[in-house]
Amino acid sequence: xxxxxxxxxxxxxGALSRVVGLFSARGYNIDSLTVSTTEDAxxxxxxIVTHGSDDVIEQITKQLNKLIEVVKVIDLNESDHIERExxxxxxxxxxxxxxxxxxxxxxxxxxxxxxxxxTYTIELTGTSEKLGAxxxxxxxxxxxxxxxxxxxxxxxxxxxxxx
Amino acid sequence: MKISGAEIVARCxxxxxxxxxxxxxxxxxxxxxxxxxxxxxxxxVLVRHEQAAVHAAxxxxxxxxxxxxxxxxxxxxxxxxxTGIATAYLDSIPMVVISGQVATPAIGLDAFQEVDMxxxxxxxxxxxxxxxxxxxxxxxxxxxxxxxxxxxxGPVVIDIPKDVTQAMTEFNYPESVSIRSYVPAGRGHPGQIxxxxxxxxEAKRPFIYVGGGAVxxxxxxxxxxxxxxxxAPCTNTLMGLGAYPATDRQFVGMLGxxxxxxxxxxxxxxxxxxAVGARFDDRVVSVPEKFLAVPKKIIHIDIDPSSIAxxxxxxxxxxxxxxxxxxxxxxxxxxxxxxxxxxxxEAWWQQxxxxxKPNSLLYVQDQEIIKPQYVVEKxxxxxxxxxxxxxxxxxxxxxxxxxYKFDRPKQWINSGGLGTMGFGLPAAxxxxxxxxxxxxxxxxxxxxxxxxxxxxxxxxxxxxxVKIVNLNNRYLGMVRQWQEFFYGNRYSESYxxxxxxxxxxxxxYGHVGVRVEKPADVEPVLKEFFSSKYKERLVFFDFMTDQKxxxxxxxxxxxxxxxxxxxxxxxxxxxxxxxxxxGNLC
Numbered sequence: 001x002x003x004x005x006x007x008x009x010x011x012x013x014g015a016l017s018r019v020v021g022l023f024s025a026r027g028y029n030i031d032s033l034t035v036s037t038t039e040d041a042x043x044x045x046x047x048i049v050t051h052g053s054d055d056v057i058e059q060i061t062k063q064l065n066k067l068i069e070v071v072k073v074i075d076l077n078e079s080d081h082i083e084r085e086x087x088x089x090x091x092x093x094x095x096x097x098x099x100x101x102x103x104x105x106x107x108x109x110x111x112x113x114x115x116x117x118x119t120y121t122i123e124l125t126g127t128s129e130k131l132g133a134x135x136x137x138x139x140x141x142x143x144x145x146x147x148x149x150x151x152x153x154x155x156x157x158x159x160x161x162x163x
Numbered sequence: 164m165k166i167s168g169a170e171i172v173a174r175c176x177x178x179x180x181x182x183x184x185x186x187x188x189x190x191x192x193x194x195x196x197x198x199x200x201x202x203x204x205x206x207x208v209l210v211r212h213e214q215a216a217v218h219a220a221x222x223x224x225x226x227x228x229x230x231x232x233x234x235x236x237x238x239x240x241x242x243x244x245x246t247g248i249a250t251a252y253l254d255s256i257p258m259v260v261i262s263g264q265v266a267t268p269a270i271g272l273d274a275f276q277e278v279d280m281x282x283x284x285x286x287x288x289x290x291x292x293x294x295x296x297x298x299x300x301x302x303x304x305x306x307x308x309x310x311x312x313x314x315x316x317g318p319v320v321i322d323i324p325k326d327v328t329q330a331m332t333e334f335n336y337p338e339s340v341s342i343r344s345y346v347p348a349g350r351g352h353p354g355q356i357x358x359x360x361x362x363x364x365e366a367k368r369p370f371i372y373v374g375g376g377a378v379x380x381x382x383x384x385x386x387x388x389x390x391x392x393x394x395a396p397c398t399n400t401l402m403g404l405g406a407y408p409a410t411d412r413q414f415v416g417m418l419g420x421x422x423x424x425x426x427x428x429x430x431x432x433x434x435x436x437x438a439v440g441a442r443f444d445d446r447v448v449s450v451p452e453k454f455l456a457v458p459k460k461i462i463h464i465d466i467d468p469s470s471i472a473x474x475x476x477x478x479x480x481x482x483x484x485x486x487x488x489x490x491x492x493x494x495x496x497x498x499x500x501x502x503x504x505x506x507x508x509e510a511w512w513q514q515x516x517x518x519x520k521p522n523s524l525l526y527v528q529d530q531e532i533i534k535p536q537y538v539v540e541k542x543x544x545x546x547x548x549x550x551x552x553x554x555x556x557x558x559x560x561x562x563x564x565x566x567y568k569f570d571r572p573k574q575w576i577n578s579g580g581l582g583t584m585g586f587g588l589p590a591a592x593x594x595x596x597x598x599x600x601x602x603x604x605x606x607x608x609x610x611x612x613x614x615x616x617x618x619x620x621x622x623x624x625x626x627x628x629v630k631i632v633n634l635n636n637r638y639l640g641m642v643r644q645w646q647e648f649f650y651g652n653r654y655s656e657s658y659x660x661x662x663x664x665x666x667x668x669x670x671x672y673g674h675v676g677v678r679v680e681k682p683a684d685v686e687p688v689l690k691e692f693f694s695s696k697y698k699e700r701l702v703f704f705d706f707m708t709d710q711k712x713x714x715x716x717x718x719x720x721x722x723x724x725x726x727x728x729x730x731x732x733x734x735x736x737x738x739x740x741x742x743x744x745x746g747n748l749c
Contacts, residue, residue, distance in 0.1 A: 010344055014281060014293070025286050055472070062469035068290040068310060071344040163343065 003057050004076040004083060004153045006161050007046040010069040011037050018067050019046065028052065028060050032150030043071065047152045072161060080156040086123065087131045090145040093120040097142060108134045119144060168297040169194035169328040172261065175304035177204040178336045181232050183223060183596055184208070185216040189236025190276060191263025194328035208596065208625055211617035213240050215589035217247020221256050222590030225576045226551055227597040228381070230311050231258040237265055238276030242283065246583060248318050249287035253580025254402060255379055257316035259307050266326040267295055280322045289317030297330035305337045314347030315467040316379055348466050351483030351491060359462045359479045360495045362435055367507035369395040370433035372418065375402030375579065376440015376465060376485050378572040385489035386439060392496060393503060396515050398426040400441050401564055402579040409568035415515060419447040420718045421561045424523035424733070425515055427716065427724040431457055438463045440485045443475040451475045453723030464488045521733050523716050524565055533682050535559060535634040535708045539566035539606065542632060545689040550602040551594050553577065555587035555611030558640035561714045563606040585614025588631065592618060595627040602693065609635040610659050619672035622701050630693065631703045633665060636710045644713045669703035678705040
């Protein structure tokens with residue numbers, strides 16, 4: 001099953017590699033990983049999307065907690081949460097496709113952020129499924145390039161991950 | 164007053180009360196060695212290979228209650244140390260390893276003797292640090308020693324670039340340290356402890372399974388109290404030997420791959436299992452499903468939550484310091500006057516005595532060839548069971564574990580997790596330095612001993628009179644055993660040809676060597692060379708042992724604990740599957 005883990009970790013050199021090394025050394029999956037500093041410059045927040053049985057996810061959480069620099073780990077799947085991912089996608093936009101592409105972007109609430117005679121670059125934000133759906137909705141031959149950030153997640157309401 | 168980074172290193176070690184630093188100098192640590200030269204609070208032990216420095220620090224730590232310290236230079240010094248670090252990591256040994264690093268401006272430029280030590284050791288340390296600023300040096304040491312010995316202990320590496328050792332700053336050693344992201348587990352949850360006690364009160368076939376965690380947590384007194392209070396049978400893992408006295412009636416021997424029949428059968432057939440600082444590793448429970456085929460409830464006490472439910476699901480996990488948890492548990496048992504149903508318990512003990520009766524460790528010492536088991540048994544007798552024993556890895560290690568009856572913790576020192584050949588001699592050296600008055604013996608084989616044989620030189624220099632008991636069967640014995648059992652007797656590269664004359668070799672290093680070829684000589688020779696006459700000398704005993712002895716019982720890979728291969732006298736006697744064709748070898 002897919003899980004989305006949120007990790008607060010000391011913003012120190014090498015901390016990220018400990019997390020990534022843990023996943024590769026123990027054979028856990030990383031479907032996506034995002035990381036950046038928080039409002040507190042000494043802390044980074046990481047979102048890792050992974051999948052595995054409940055036992056595996058339990059071990060991942062325990063092993064992450066064991067890392068000295070990890071401050072807190074929560075499995076966002078344990079309660080309501082919101083997740084967003086951003087994608088930049090460059091598509092061919094010529095002739096009759098040009099209007100069609102604009103319409104598709106609108107339907108998915110994407111924004112065209114760069115335009116040339118032959119291309120559009122569309123910024124799209126949403127759940128990972130939504131971004132996937134957008135790609136599916138396009139004719140593969142018009143896609144020139146995609147770049148995705150990987151999911152970021154946050155608990156709903158009063159659920160807060162903080163020191 | 165400002166002092167150099169190198170002097171800070173020396174001062175930090177002094178502040179931590181370090182007695183010995185095991186190390187080897189080189190370019191990147193010249194400043195540190197210069198600072199060591201100019202102080203006399205701790206001693207430096209110059210090993211002959213960096214791997215041995217770390218094993219010696221490890222043996223020092225395992226045989227005392229202190230943190231081991233090793234010091235190596237950058238590049239090859241650092242990489243040579245890695246096997247030692249991984250050995251300590253797998254067995255949770257508190258240790259601080261200081262490695263030199265090239266100067267900060269040279270890092271990342273493939274400089275001479277540069278390796279990414281922090282990167283290389285990341286998967287086999289509890290934590291590691293690269294210190295880029297001399298102002299962070301003292302605090303880093305404080306943190307390293309704190310992390311190494313709290314919670315589940317483990318090795319910590321401090322990598323120090325040469326320019327940091329040269330830079331000057333004020334020295335202030337912090338009195339204490341707190342790390343917001345590191346909070347070791349403390350006492351166990353009272354609710355869980357209550358549940359555990361209530362489960363124990365309902366047990367019909369209780370069993371207590373004690374691992375290295377009990378030794379590390381200094382909880383052996385509590386273990387003994389629990390075992391006696393419940394009148395339950397008790398086993399120790401390879402790492403836990405000595406946690407419960409081996410000569411006590413309630414001890415059923417070591418369990419696992421080469422555990423006794425009674426220990427493995429009791430483990431398999433108990434109804435309430437109390438696991439204390441043990442982790443159900445693959446040498447104990449090969450196949451979790453087979454282990455759980457006999458329904459049982461499991462209480463698991465461990466300081467490391469990730470050790471719980473990793474391989475075997477348990478019913479009552481208790482995360483906490485083993486000593487504290489047992490203390491609370493004992494108090495509650497006494498307070499609520501918990502007793503296990505005495506009729507059920509008697510039946511359980513009867514069953515255990517039946518399993519014990521055939522003596523799964525029985526062997527026959529004939530007139531001609533020395534059996535390795537016999538040497539270990541005689542060693543136990545001659546040393547009154549009081550020696551500190553280190554071992555290398557292989558058959559001799561298992562014979563040591565099976566036949567030397569360890570009655571106290573920290574008496575048995577071996578590489579259980581990583582299984583590092585070459586561990587025994589340097590570990591014995593460290594143990595002897597930590598316990599100058601103790602008899603320290605290294606039970607080894609002719610293959611293992613050669614992996615760090617150069618340390619005979621260090622032993623000479625520092626007058627560590629360890630006794631090396633070489634069980635010389637001219638084979639990589641355990642490899643040969645597996646090849647006999649599972650690879651159709653094709654002894655691929657397991658024969659040790661062109662062996663040195665170990666007696667001459669010992670003499671060449673300035674020690675005493677003695678070869679023993681006849682069973683009748685084993686006891687007198689041990690008696691003579693373990694006598695006070697040789698108290699100050701390193702003695703290398705070269706016992707020429709039976710080449711074809713196998714370690715029994717044996718739980719093969721993929722087998723259940725009740726599917727042991729048994730020694731010849733127990734075959735077709737129920738229990739193990741016993742259907743393997745052993746040819747004429749055993």
